[in-house]
Amino acid sequence: MIYVWTGVALLGVAASLIAIRSFRPAPFAAPTPWTGPLPDASPPSEMAIYQLPTGTYENRAFLAYRGGGFSDVRQFAATAVLVQHPAGDLLIDAGFGANVEAHIAAMPSYRRTPHELGSTVRDQLRAKDYDMARLKGVVITHAHWDHVSGLDELDAPVWLNPAEGRYVERAKDGGVFREVASQRQIHHYTFDGPPYLGFPSSHDVHGDGSVVIVEAGGHTDGSVVVFVNLPDGRRFAFIGDLTWQIEGVTHRAERPKMLQMLADVNPKQVREGLQRIVAVADHMHVVPAHDVHAYDPIPKWMSVSGTRPNPS
Numbered sequence: 001m002i003y004v005w006t007g008v009a010l011l012g013v014a015a016s017l018i019a020i021r022s023f024r025p026a027p028f029a030a031p032t033p034w035t036g037p038l039p040d041a042s043p044p045s046e047m048a049i050y051q052l053p054t055g056t057y058e059n060r061a062f063l064a065y066r067g068g069g070f071s072d073v074r075q076f077a078a079t080a081v082l083v084q085h086p087a088g089d090l091l092i093d094a095g096f097g098a099n100v101e102a103h104i105a106a107m108p109s110y111r112r113t114p115h116e117l118g119s120t121v122r123d124q125l126r127a128k129d130y131d132m133a134r135l136k137g138v139v140i141t142h143a144h145w146d147h148v149s150g151l152d153e154l155d156a157p158v159w160l161n162p163a164e165g166r167y168v169e170r171a172k173d174g175g176v177f178r179e180v181a182s183q184r185q186i187h188h189y190t191f192d193g194p195p196y197l198g199f200p201s202s203h204d205v206h207g208d209g210s211v212v213i214v215e216a217g218g219h220t221d222g223s224v225v226v227f228v229n230l231p232d233g234r235r236f237a238f239i240g241d242l243t244w245q246i247e248g249v250t251h252r253a254e255r256p257k258m259l260q261m262l263a264d265v266n267p268k269q270v271r272e273g274l275q276r277i278v279a280v281a282d283h284m285h286v287v288p289a290h291d292v293h294a295y296d297p298i299p300k301w302m303s304v305s306g307t308r309p310n311p312s
């Protein structure tokens with residue numbers, strides 16, 4: 001009997017060692033940096049972007065990316081971005097909504113972490129007398145709860161591509177989306193445009209290269225990256241959850257294996273998307289959805305004064 005227990009104990013040690021190894025740094029292969037011309041963009045001068053933080057939740061860095069510290073507690077951002085354009089404004093993701101407590105409570109207990117709530121996107125827009133008629137839609141980077149919770153308060157179409165449409169129909173973690181989106185109009189879009197910065201196809205929202213969506217699946221089936229190109233020449237890549245923290249790009253650090261198994265439908269595809277972003281990262285600001293500081297170059301909607309929130 002003692003041999004059996006020794007065997008079980010040894011197996012346990014071996015499994016723990018394998019688990020620990022999967023948290024160690026192991027940068028993925030560096031891609032060839034992008035040397036071609038950057039895609040054309042002629043953004044109108046009235047274009048502007050703002051961040052609308054709606055709250056945060058806590059996670060330790062070692063769970064976020066390989067090589068992250070155990071005692072390094074990170075606040076994960078739940079932030080929406082307003083992209084103003086004369087042809088119609090867009091939000092990228094919706095942040096926490098008024099019912100976020102219920103959305104959190106609906107998750108399995110092991111996935112709930114301490115969180116802080118701020119104002120919802122709708123409350124922030126209202127506080128600055130934003131004309132909701134300007135809002136053309138909400139482009140979600142993907143349909144997980146922490147990106148869509150606020151949709152129930154936003155009377156605007158939700159932009160959905162075919163792969164994400166299939167994902168939300170079957171995914172266990174699509175429950176919040178199914179609930180909040182049931183009250184919303186869905187705007188179906190496809191990747192009808194040419195390859196873009198290494199991604200196989202694209203969707204140019206306004207036809208002027210200012211806002212271009214590409215498919216970057218693997219976290220969910222139809223996860224996307226939204227490229228935003230501003231009149232002052234700055235370029236942004238909103239990469240959703242390709243990585244949870246910027247080290248995914250700066251250190252080429254994927255999620256630890258165990259977290260990939262829990263969080264990604266296809267980790268290999270996530271890596272390919274991340275490699276494409278690493279290849280262009282020198283040319284733009286890369287914003288992983290949950291990295292609080294990645295939003296630093298973007299003015300907060302609520303702190304803007306002296307400008308007109310609704311350009312005409």
Ligand SMILES: [Zn+2]
Nearest residue numbers: 144146147241
């Ligand atoms: Zn997320």
